Amino acid sequence: MRISRLVTRTLRDDPPEAETASHRLMLRAGLIQQVAAGVYAYLPLAWRSLQKIEQIVREEMDAAAGQELRMPALQPLELWEQTGRNAAFGDNMFRLDDRRGRPLALAPTHEEVVTNIVKGNVQSYRDLPVILYQMQTKFRDEPRPRAGLVRVREFTMKDAYSFDADDDGLDGSYQAMAQAYRNVFRRCSIPVVMAEADSGAIGGKDSHEFLLPTDTGEDTVITCPNCAYAANAEKAEGVYPEQERPDPLELEEVSTPGIKTIAGLAEFLGVPESQTLKAVFYAADGEVVFATIRGDLDVNEVKLKNALHCNELRLAEDDEVKAAGLVAGSTSAIGITNIRRIADPSISKGGNFVVGANKEDTHYRNANYPRDFEADMITDIALAQPGHLCMHCGSTLESTRGVEVGHIFKLGTFFSEALGAYYLDTDGQQQPITMGCYGIGVSRILAAAIEQNHDERGIVFPPPIAPYQVYLVGLNMSDESVAEAAGDLYDRLWAAGIETLFDDREDAAAGVKFNDADLMGLPVRLVVSPRNLRQSSVELRGRTDEDSEMVPLGDVVEAVRGMMGTG
């Protein structure tokens, strides 16, 4: 490609709306253009890179026995009713009607369709296992798109689905996919953390996310610096500091005028926060529920949602709290019987707690479970935090932000049972197929790779996913000898299979070309100029090299190959 013919142009200044490095650099280098909120056009440079990413993913999926296919993005809504996911996705799914008024969906994912395909083709255990995958556009009506390609409403995903006879088979498919994912991210120069993740309301047992640790990420990952433990904060379990269980003292009412928060309460009464109990009210599918946890801990809303088996969970509104007869700021489980009470096991780690008295400006001292109050359910709803201890090795846990680039799930038989995908086992008995699903955000890989690989001058493309390998600069293109030598070199590079972007602009100053070369971040830069031609040489330089080297014109192809490690 000649830059004089390239449709895109680079931006001299940083776009003011872009906060993250990948967003900023992709806009500046002319990789993407926004069409609507969370909707982007992939411009020619980005598209070349994305196709390379897709090819890497394809190679690894094929190596893991995946079979590529392509399913429709446009799907009958009826299919989503059969699994109950029309409701589960809610406003996140794009819906439309056709000319006959039949409801359709733009697919956010493809479990329903792929399960139906397999249902029609797999009948016996002899047909299993099967792994199907596709590169497909997904549509999700995200409430708030952000950070360029990181969170968008239309994006390219590689989604794979495994079909096995039983859990052992699923374990094998799951491990194969996990390894394929590690290979993909390594080849794209994205150093991922594989973290335990929440499997969602419908998911089965295991689930792992692959995250690029970066401050601009949306997810919080809890990691152990000592052992391999890593988990999304939604899922993470930690050991919080244990406390003695003191001899129970008598319940005692105290006046706490104006105290509304745990921190204020602890300070006012001179006790540590861990000697208080915190009460939080949620609306679970509209029902007000009451959650209790030790005052120094926070509620993990994902764990709570899973425990309650509800679709929607949010903090209760003030009027809902009031209607339930609760006194915000001074609530406790003592005496509460008319609503569901969920408690974290931490309420019995320690004792003689300070709790609310369900009266304005009043608390109790010395509350103890179960002497003074009860719960309908006791289950882990605590948010693991840095400073808590690793439950595997006891080290102090750390926390980092991350961008999720891949996610794998063990689905079990939810979809096969809902959609009737069964096979006959060796005894001739009908069994539901055991499924797994595996997603990679292809367009998000591009963003993550740039987030990880850039410097103050621009992108530093990992060679396997660079749009071109070589940025060929012609200086003084109006000089015929330069134009001829550079044009000839350009043809020879392509003839040798080296993808080259040729900066043949006659009207751009040297500085403009060098800055654009750095911004676009192709791995190798070549410079043809009158000065270099006097030595019958060109200048060769890697994107991150301090210095360049002079290479005789005839040796350039070999030198480039050597620099790319393919010679």
Add this chain to the structure above:
RNA sequence: CGGGGUGUAGCGCAGUGGCUAGCGCGCCACGUUCGGGACGUGGAGGUCGGUGGUUCGAAUCCACUCACCCCGACCA
């Protein structure tokens, strides 16, 4: 959905009631330059997001509305 903000030329921005709406970059033509974002001369380019209103007169004031950005909520 709550909070904050922005919509004026391809991009970035200025313009608080008064003549033909301006600046920088970019773009076109000619000339001079030519190794890290050159210079001169001359040009092209705008329903001031939209609708309605106030006014002799609106980019500017008012109302409504749409779009986009940031924070949060949300997020298989």
